[in-house]
Amino acid sequence: MLKLADGMEEIMGDKVTSAERVATREIGGRRLEIMRLTWRDAAGLSYDVTDADSGDDLTPNESFDDFPTDEQLAALVEEAGEPG
Numbered sequence: 001m002l003k004l005a006d007g008m009e010e011i012m013g014d015k016v017t018s019a020e021r022v023a024t025r026e027i028g029g030r031r032l033e034i035m036r037l038t039w040r041d042a043a044g045l046s047y048d049v050t051d052a053d054s055g056d057d058l059t060p061n062e063s064f065d066d067f068p069t070d071e072q073l074a075a076l077v078e079e080a081g082e083p084g
Contacts, residue, residue, distance in 0.1 A: 015040040024052060027070060028077040032058070034068065049076055054083035 016037050023034040031052040036045055046063035050056060058076040068076075 019048075022047075023067075025070065025073055027073045030077055030083065032073055032077070037063065049073065051080070051083050056080065056083055 017040045018038045020036050021033050022036045025032050025034065033050050033052045035048045035050065037048060038045055044065065046065060047059075047067055048063050049058040049068060051058060058080050064072065
């Protein structure tokens with residue numbers, strides 16, 4: 001189990017009960033980690049994406065409701081620009 005980042009447990013008024021790295025993908029020359037979050041007071045799961053090398057959160061404002069496709073990951077990489 002991975003430690004939650006500061007503030008990650010307080011999102012949308014719910015509490016994250018677990019965060020698990022479920023996949024790593026290389027997209028646009030960047031290694032991305034996909035995290036599956038489960039919630040105490042909300043049904044379903046959500047998925048966050050971070051840059052594995054820099055630690056940058058590529059989904060700071062909104063998580064994916066379903067496992068992100070490679071096309072969605074590529075859009076995140078393009079939107080984020082250079083890491084750091």
